[in-house]
Amino acid sequence: MAARLLRLWALYAYLDGMWIARDFRSFIFYYLADAVTAVASVAGVLLLAQRFDGIPPWTRDQVLFLLGFGMVARFVPDMMGNYNVLHISRRIGRGQLDHILVQPQPVWMALLTEGFAPFWGLLSLAPGVGLMVWAGQRMGLEATPSWLLAFALNLAGASAALMAYAALWGFAAFFQPRAAEEISGSAVDLLTDLKGFPLDALGPGLRTALLTVIPAGLMAWYPCRALLGLDHGIAALWVTPAAAVALCCAACLMFRMGMRRYAQVGSSRYTSFGHRR
Amino acid sequence: MHRSDRADIPASGIVVECRAVCKTFRQRQPSERPRDVLRNLLHPRFRTVEALRDVSFTVNRGEVVAYAGPNGAGKSTTIKLLSGMLAPTSGSVRVLGIDPVAERTRYVGRIGVVFGQRTELWWDHPVAASYEWKRVVWDIPRERFERMCGVAREILGVGETWNTLARELSLGQRMRADLGMAMLHEPEILFLDEPTLGLDVLAKRSMTRLVRQLSATGSVTVMVTSHDMNELEQLAGRVIFIESGSLAYDGDFAGLRREFGDLRRLVLETDDATAPTLPGAELVGSQGMRHEYRLRGAGADVAALSAGAGEQCRVLDVETHRAPIDEVIAGIYEHWGRQRPTGTA
Numbered sequence: 053m054a055a056r057l058l059r060l061w062a063l064y065a066y067l068d069g070m071w072i073a074r075d076f077r078s079f080i081f082y083y084l085a086d087a088v089t090a091v092a093s094v095a096g097v098l099l100l101a102q103r104f105d106g107i108p109p110w111t112r113d114q115v116l117f118l119l120g121f122g123m124v125a126r127f128v129p130d131m132m133g134n135y136n137v138l139h140i141s142r143r144i145g146r147g148q149l150d151h152i153l154v155q156p157q158p159v160w161m162a163l164l165t166e167g168f169a170p171f172w173g174l175l176s177l178a179p180g181v182g183l184m185v186w187a188g189q190r191m192g193l194e195a196t197p198s199w200l201l202a203f204a205l206n207l208a209g210a211s212a213a214l215m216a217y218a219a220l221w222g223f224a225a226f227f228q229p230r231a232a233e234e235i236s237g238s239a240v241d242l243l244t245d246l247k248g249f250p251l252d253a254l255g256p257g258l259r260t261a262l263l264t265v266i267p268a269g270l271m272a273w274y275p276c277r278a279l280l281g282l283d284h285g286i287a288a289l290w291v292t293p294a295a296a297v298a299l300c301c302a303a304c305l306m307f308r309m310g311m312r313r314y315a316q317v318g319s320s321r322y323t324s325f326g327h328r329r
Numbered sequence: 330m331h332r333s334d335r336a337d338i339p340a341s342g343i344v345v346e347c348r349a350v351c352k353t354f355r356q357r358q359p360s361e362r363p364r365d366v367l368r369n370l371l372h373p374r375f376r377t378v379e380a381l382r383d384v385s386f387t388v389n390r391g392e393v394v395a396y397a398g399p400n401g402a403g404k405s406t407t408i409k410l411l412s413g414m415l416a417p418t419s420g421s422v423r424v425l426g427i428d429p430v431a432e433r434t435r436y437v438g439r440i441g442v443v444f445g446q447r448t449e450l451w452w453d454h455p456v457a458a459s460y461e462w463k464r465v466v467w468d469i470p471r472e473r474f475e476r477m478c479g480v481a482r483e484i485l486g487v488g489e490t491w492n493t494l495a496r497e498l499s500l501g502q503r504m505r506a507d508l509g510m511a512m513l514h515e516p517e518i519l520f521l522d523e524p525t526l527g528l529d530v531l532a533k534r535s536m537t538r539l540v541r542q543l544s545a546t547g548s549v550t551v552m553v554t555s556h557d558m559n560e561l562e563q564l565a566g567r568v569i570f571i572e573s574g575s576l577a578y579d580g581d582f583a584g585l586r587r588e589f590g591d592l593r594r595l596v597l598e599t600d601d602a603t604a605p606t607l608p609g610a611e612l613v614g615s616q617g618m619r620h621e622y623r624l625r626g627a628g629a630d631v632a633a634l635s636a637g638a639g640e641q642c643r644v645l646d647v648e649t650h651r652a653p654i655d656e657v658i659a660g661i662y663e664h665w666g667r668q669r670p671t672g673t674a
Binding site for chain 2 (some may be wrong): 060063065070073074150151153154156157158200271315316317318320322324327328329
């Protein structure tokens with residue numbers, strides 16, 4: 053199974069590379085537009101942090117680290133979720149799941165691989181990594197092996213939480229294909245729009261809500277608090293990965309329920325819009 | 330997977346088996362009256378639509394079967410049931426001895442499905458890239474892949490669009506590329522749902538040629554739905570007709586003509602622009618001094634009709650031929666339409 057997954061990822065990476073490099077002008081403009089988008093997405097908080105020398109209790113460098121972390125955590129779902137895999141409600145709502153059902157592989161395997169586009173959005177990764185490295189150096193952050201492991205776990209957890217949250221809502225399209233067609237996108241926006249903000253100033257009720265019902269805090273704020281030592285105790289390092297696992301389990305459950313329903317009612321609507329394009 | 334690995338049923342055996350298949354859907358029936366808004370929200374009304382009602386049939390290996398019926402008769406629902414996308418409400422569906430829904434991943438590697446209005450091609454990639462994608466996902470051995478690419482190039486003319494982006498293909502080119510792609514893994518059964526919808530004559534002809542070539546080998550079973558009955562008659566030796574979800578006819582096209590009226594045409598060329606009146610023949614139309622009549626049944630006495638025309642004017646030429654199958658089908662649809670009670674699904 054692992055060999056097949058790797059083969060499929062290699063195939064989709066090849067398709068993505070071919071698409072990006074189809075002609076020189078597209079190549080340049082594509083990455084240029086991507087770079088502008090990436091800078092614009094962090095500009096607001098970056099300027100605030102610069103103007104006020106941080107957003108208490110976060111120092112300016114910690115805010116920069118948080119922004120970088122958020123960008124990289126957002127890159128992974130984008131890299132894995134092309135062709136509306138991340139926006140799965142579109143596929144279900146538009147009746148495009150049928151295309152997966154005629155493939156001789158489990159649906160989860162198709163979804164896990166089909167959206168893989170490592171070259172897409174690559175420029176949003178570079179500023180994110182750059183910000184984290186620069187901020188880390190300014191803070192004198194010591195990247196020990198255990199810290200790097202905790203960092204990788206939290207980054208994977210933040211990315212997985214976003215994907216699972218989008219899927220959890222997206223699978224609602226199994227039950228209401230038309231009304232819920234765009235719900236995955238809304239769920240993604242809900243988390244990513246708030247990912248760059250330190251949420252410390254909020255009351256405990258709101259903060260709890262932003263870690264559970266709308267887990268935007270898991271995208272960068274909570275894992276960075278744990279990684280940068282703003283939250284003492286080793287347990288804090290496990291919160292984001294554990295929450296991601298819980299969200300993934302809930303998404304799997306919803307997926308199974310949805311697939312059972314899909315086998316009974318299918319999709320009465322079909323539009324090719326967005327399919328493999 | 331090699332063909333020999335997959336042949337776990339006899340070469341001449343039944344490959345498709347539908348037994349008393351029913352498929353029902355619930356359809357929301359909201360009221361349009363403003364005062365019913367609350368009721369629509371809290372107590373919506375539904376009606377049950379029987380898309381398929383007690384449908385039973387079998388298909389043997391190597392057969393080419395036309396699956397026909399008017400819009401909404403249940404053709405696409407049947408294709409979805411047979412290709413593992415839908416489960417029946419009751420009854421059983423087995424294809425190649427497999428339950429298509431329960432064992433979907435094992436099953437779909439042995440079938441090919443083409444929907445006329447859907448494409449499996451990657452929109453922003455050349456046709457060649459989509460074929461390569463299929464090779465990897467379906468795990469097709471290189472030798473088979475190369476051979477079937479050759480078939481697609483030779484018979485369907487895919488070679489000329491091999492390096493063209495899918496989004497730049499015409500509808501005909503796209504459908505040919507899709508059909509070629511569906512054949513790459515050498516499916517044992519091919520389900521074609523309206524494959525020629527919107528295609529021009531040449532594109533239809535190349536599709537027909539491929540299906541005929543496949544059926545000639547006897548190794549591929551084909552089930553094809555279409556509204557173009559002339560095309561189906563050319564393709565298939567057998568036709569299954571469904572109407573309002575029920576099986577209405579299962580047999581050959583000659584039998585269909587016999588059962589639902591063997592319409593024939595009589596064309597008279599006379600020296601008069603006024604068409605002669607012929608008892609037992611209905612005038613379809615006149616073009617100058619050429620008059621076309623519709624006859625019912627093979628037993629119509631053409632000689633007597635010609636003689637009758639000769640009494641009214643001078644007959645220069647007489648020709649008869651079978652009415653197009655489309656006309657037979659139109660007659661059947663009209664007949665069913667009259668029989669169907671108003672308001673039923």
